[in-house]
Amino acid sequence: MEKITSKQNARVKAWAKLATKKGREASGTYLLDGWHLVQEALNHKAKFHAIIVTEELLTEHQEEFPLGVPVFVVPTDIAKFIGDTVTPQGIFAEVTLPEKTFDPSYVHDGAWLLLDAIQDPGNIGTMVRTADAAGFRGVVLGEGSADVFGPKVVRAMQGSQFHLEVLKGDLTTWTEALQSNNIPVYGSELNPEAKNYREIDPSLDFALIMGNEGQGMAAELATKTTANLYIPITGDAESLNVGVAAGVLMFALKL
Amino acid sequence: MEKITSKQNARVKAWAKLATKKGREASGTYLLDGWHLVQEALNHKAKFHAIIVTEELLTEHQEEFPLGVPVFVVPTDIAKFIGDTVTPQGIFAEVTLPEKTFDPSYVHDGAWLLLDAIQDPGNIGTMVRTADAAGFRGVVLGEGSADVFGPKVVRAMQGSQFHLEVLKGDLTTWTEALQSNNIPVYGSELNPEAKNYREIDPSLDFALIMGNEGQGMAAELATKTTANLYIPITGDAESLNVGVAAGVLMFALKL
Structure with missing residues (x-):
């Protein structure tokens, strides 16, 4: 000492x-x-x-x-x-620091949360914690997301990094690899032309992509998903906090 | 000028x-x-x-x-x-400052969010914003909740205070009055003896109580509800952020 x-x-x-x-x-x-x-x-x-x-x-x-x-x-x-x-x-x-490399072509099951350029450390931490609570297998942070081992994210994760995989990865590669393995990948959009999330039956194996707080998910990535989902806003709010939206979707989609 | x-x-x-x-x-x-x-x-x-x-x-x-x-x-x-x-x-x-007095015995419909001693201004603001998005009629802040017109809450509400009722009130009085008017009041608990929220059919008219971040809702109040609901945690997280939990419940319960 x-x-x-x-x-x-x-x-x-x-x-x-x-x-x-x-x-x-x-x-x-x-x-x-x-x-x-x-x-x-x-x-x-x-x-x-x-x-x-x-x-x-x-x-x-x-x-x-x-x-x-x-x-x-x-x-x-x-x-x-x-x-x-x-x-x-x-x-x-x-x-x-965990140094996990993970080839998504070996992923054949589980629920996965993919984060596309999420900026706010508190939002990232809350989403990792929620994914843990919802029984997700892992969270993959794409390029442009805040670093997951910074102090604010670590505080908001409340230890969930020890319960599920927290990885970095290229989200296009992940999306294509999961789909090749018959795992549907759902994007999320604030676009009423997307599919109402309530139309999707809950399942065990799927991925959900949440996009940047201001911009949403990258348009290019949105073209590669199995379907893009939206949460119908029935009141006058313009949008939901991304952490809340992720929670609503994760608990509704996960069996 | x-x-x-x-x-x-x-x-x-x-x-x-x-x-x-x-x-x-x-x-x-x-x-x-x-x-x-x-x-x-x-x-x-x-x-x-x-x-x-x-x-x-x-x-x-x-x-x-x-x-x-x-x-x-x-x-x-x-x-x-x-x-x-x-x-x-x-x-x-x-x-x-809106000075709304509101007698809950006149409330015969709508979805209402009741906040029991929520401490964090960001959580309160996020829940008001989510209630707005989910089409709730109003939010009632019980004793011990942070003031809703403080700068941090106002920022997090993003203007939702103009879209739905934001009131102060005694939550026991509200709970009893709504139930007299045949509106079910659901508490929320981190207690597996409570009811899984997925067993409740979505409806238009109900109230949901969210409790303090650390303590949950007051035990006394929990005895007065129609039912107390819990969100099953399937992973290893100990709990959900209260704002996320409120979002999951509001969107699942509201028709």
Whole structure:
């Protein structure tokens, strides 16, 4: 166990850099903030590089720490400096970034959520969490989506990255590969010429694409889907929040 | 038209105070931030007290301003000071707070969303917007819910407060009154002993109660409902975001 008291400490600087994509890619790790996420990582055998903890949280949780992982005790101001929230709990784990490559031509079943250029980290995290709750097999982030291991996404996922596959991939490749394996791929559009989602029978094996908050899904990709679905808006709202729309569709489509 | 250049100006101080519940209650007004919301207020004949605008947005929209409403031109730093976002568009309207009293014993139809002590302003705003999209008649905020005319809720509602009723009320009174009028009231619980929401046939007239993010709905209130519903979690997530859960339920229950 090592005590760190200065923000100038090289490790502290390195942890703070994990808030950026560049920093995470350089180290191959990301940061979990709070005991709930640290526990999830323990339960799912994530590879731990370090535990960073305040005196108070050390007393509370030390007995549950994994063996052989370096523990660093820091004051509250360093916890705030490393964390993304105003009042972090005071316990972090630095864990290995999952480096999953996944060839979609081997996917023959399960429900999959494909995210096309989703910008807002909170929306991505909420959708991963909802996909987990709905029993989806995985989430695939296409190009232009915010990075899934940034602090805001990690917070909103609430540990769901340990329960289902969270992958990067080319959504056109995924769409074509799944369809070759007889898995329907549904796009989502704010277009009444698309199909009312209520017309689709719930099933176990399918993919759903959610598009960018402002632009919707890429027009090119929309031409390649099995069908494009819309949620009928019966009131005067112009649209739904993308995370809410994804929830409505996932729970309606999944058997 | 009046130019204001100092943050010390009494009007500027008064507008800034509208970010607080106390400030809004003292003046009986609240602030709309951005041209989209100002337009919604115009379209729905809200009572305007003032338009606050930067030079740039004045040029762009002046012709559409309502007659007889005082217009105040301010520099960008004052717009930032008044607004709740880092980069406000530069146009605000101060409008009258709706003061709606509504006796639920007169409610004989429609779908109603009842919010029991929802804390997060973004969640409240998203649920009002979703209720609007799903064709609900109104949203009733019970005691302990965040104030619906605070800047974060107003931003997330995206103008839906002009499309459906947004009311305060005692949820026990509402629940009993609606049931007396043969309108079923569904609670929502994270309790597998509750009823799977998929067992409820969609209908036009009902109420749905969503509970506090951490605690769920009040136990006392849950005993008074027609039935309590749960969304089956098939994956490993512990729960759904309350805004997502509300969306899944509203679209599944509403005919």
